[in-house]
Amino acid sequence: MQDAGPLNQLTEGLVFDSTDRNGFYAEQYVNDIYASLPNGFNRIDGNLLDAATDDAVTSQDGTNIDFLTKGFLNSSLNPDDAWAKNYAGIRKVNLLLAKIDVVPVPAKIPFWKAEARALRALFYFELVKRYGGVPLVGDALLNTDAPANFKRNTFEECINYIVSECDAVKGLVKTDPLSSADYGRMSAGVVLAVKTRTLLYAASPLYNGGNTGITAEQKLVQGYAAYDAERWNKAAAAANELITGGKFSLEATFNNVFINRKNAEVILAFLRPVTSDLETNNGPVGYAVAGNGNGRTSPTQNLVDAFPMNNGLAITESGSGYSAASPYTNRDPRLANTVLFNGASWLNRPLQTYEGGLDKPNKNTTQTKTSYYLRKFLGNFATQAQYSNQNHNFPIFRYAEVLLSYAEAANEYSGAGTSIAYTQLKAIRKRAGIAAGADNNYGLKANMTQTEMREAIRLERRLEMAYEEQRYWDARRWKIAEQAFNTQLGGMKITNTAGVLTYEKVPVQPIRFTAPAMYFYPIPFSELSKNTNLIQNAGW
The missing domain is CATH 1.25.40.390 (Serine Threonine Protein Phosphatase 5, Tetratricopeptide repeat)
Incomplete structure (x- = not known):
């Protein structure tokens, strides 16, 4: 679905046309917004991040x-640097929201608006994980030649906005599993995945009590003022909602996740x-x-x-x-x-x-x-x-990550070696091909403390998600990058x-x-x- 190229030849008047009865150009415009999705692999001067x-x-x-x-x-x-790319994506979304109603395809417009808002929430997350609090421009149409002097919103305001947008559109986008024609679009599962990752990051040590700002203004944009364990609970709840929805599962074969265009584990990928x-x-x-x-x-x-x-x-x-x-x-x-x-x-x-x-x-x-x-x-x-x-196709969200996020958030909120965390780790290790062992723990130590379980989860995340642009950000949000x-x-x-x-x-x-x-x-x-x-x- 995401294979449409940039719409260099399409004017605003042609895209948002009251006589375009099939919404052909409008749909191309929607597809073009997906070009701003995260695309991994060899993207840093030919290197993986x-x-x-x-x-x-x-x-x-x-x-x-x-x-x-x-x-x-x-x-x-x-x-x-992802500032310009993501704000360009946000501008595309805001232009669609402002102009799309003139196109005479009323059955399609609610879906287009909802997926555009979901994409905008993801673009904001990509900004916040890099820079902290950034300007929330609402539905404003930014003029790239004369940019408005927006101030940076606080980290908390940005997280709340992303989550609120996810909550608002998760029932308006298409449901999973998507058809082959719609595969790669923002679905209900993708929206929950965005919400889960956003809340997991927000609950993590860098932001949740580990603020690195120096001035009062910097402290507002670089995290929360104080630690709150309830943030972990919110992340666990979001992950659990996605898991219990039952729309995704671990692929039986690890490598098939990455070479099959459509499978049960990948929630959203950048399609190439x-x-x-x-x-x-x-x-x-x-x-x-x-x-x-x-x-x-x-x-x-x-x-x-x-x-x-x-x-x-x-x-x-x-x-x-x-x-x-x-x-x-x-x-x-x-x-x-x-x-x-x-x-x-x-x-x-x-x-x-x-x-x-x-x-x-x-x-x-x-x-x-x-x-x-x-x-x-x-x-x-x-x-x-x-x-x-x-x-x-670069995997932006996949089910194994959701299981690991659920394990991490549950362990941090509930304490010593929760059964929830054991369940998720064992499922991932079983799929990996690790032997169950006599105790059926797949090599995991029994009765782990919260600290031991934390390290086990972090290790599993490193191994399972290697080269998927997770380790780079995980070490930052865990505040262990300096080691x-x-x-x-x-x-x-x-x-x-x-x-x-x-x-x-x-x-x-x-x-x-x-x-x-x-x-x-x-x-x-x-x-x-x-x-x-x-x-x-x-x-x-």
């Missing part, structure tokens, strides 16, 4: 991702044409031209070590069965579905990421820095001769001596996070110059 976390490094030096990984970010240079661009951008470098990749993403040893064994136990735990001499044997199956490691089958041969191997030749070329390549999102090419076009993103990132040095492999964990590069400034993005200098009523975030 996760290459600015402890989960990956970029294989190519000197790209714009360095502004995020080395603390070079500033108000004039931000490779993830079928391509092989993810494979050519991220695939291993040592294949013939027909199957060669550019290897842009190097997963870190930090992430690889975080995956447990297939019995659910951490590799550092006694009895896990981990062997340093065979580090990828009997691991959580999600590891092989997330990372390509030495010996993995790919394009009809085992991957060679040992020193001097075909996929780590150590020549003057872009190659993995860690001995790992990205596997997640790529098609099933273990036994294929070359890449072919696949469905590569997690101020660290040495590692890889594996593999030596092949007459067919005998030895493995050595090695440092690759450091990552830097400047606290507290980098918990929020700076308001763009261009916006401050145009609007003197805007205040800057602390530290910028």
Whole structure:
């Protein structure tokens, strides 16, 4: 549905036309609003946003991702600046709401208005998670040539507005499951997913009692004044409403979530044409031209070590069965579905990421820095001769995240190791292929404290949602980025001596996070110059 290109040739009068009895141009306009949806994959100068976390490094030096990984970010240079894009989306919505009633298709107009408002709520969330409180412009039609001098609304006002919009439209958009023709539109499930994520972020430590503002004005836009546990309860209730609706479920096979255009787990995705661009951008470098990749993403040893064994136990735990001499044997199956490691089958041969191997030749070329390549999102090419076009639709919301959000919010609100949290984690680990074990806990420790459960949930979220632009924001909202993103990132040095492999964990590069400034993005200098009523975030 979202495949419509920009409406460069359509004038306002043509789109909102009282003689357009089928609403043809108006519907194209609605579809074009979806172009402002979050679109992940290699969007930061050819890199995943996760290459600015402890989960990956970029294989190519000197790209714009360095502004995020080395603390070079500033108000004039931000490779993830989303201010203009999202306000452009908001303006499109407001123009539709102001003009659409003249189009003579009364049966369609309520749906278009509702989905446009839902999209606007999501655009505001994308702004708030980056900048904190931003100007709420209501239904005003902003003139991009002469912008109005709106002030920043408080963080609380922005959260309340997003939630109120979701509540207002969730019964007006189409219900799930959507037809193939409507797939990719804002449905009732999508609206609840927006509400759930918004409330989860609002309840999180960065905003809920962890305000990093310095001046009184900054404190208002960078979080709540004081902690309130009830915020976790609201997030849990929103997640539970989506779960009990029964419209979504975990896919039986993990990788199918990312290569099937329509499935029961993805709630909303940015729909793209079928391509092989993810494979050519991220695939291993040592294949013939027909199957060669550019290897842009190097997963870190930090992430690889975080995956447990297939019995659910951490590799550092006694009895896990981990062997340093065979580090990828009997691991959580999600590891092989997330990372390509030495010996993995790919394009009809085992991957060679040992020193001097075909996929780590150590020549003057872009190659993995860690001995790992990205596997997640790529098609099933273990036994294929070359890449072919696949469905590569970036998952904005999926059901597994909702389960993890429910577990997190319930644990934070209700206390020590709630049964709700155990239920969600076990469901995700079961789908992953981890063994249930004699206690049916899928490797989870029994009777966890609230703190232990918190760490278990955070780990599960990191593993399950790797490379989906979650870790980057999770570390911020949990207020752990100053530890997690101020660290040495590692890889594996593999030596092949007459067919005998030895493995050595090695440092690759450091990552830097400047606290507290980098918990929020700076308001763009261009916006401050145009609007003197805007205040800057602390530290910028």
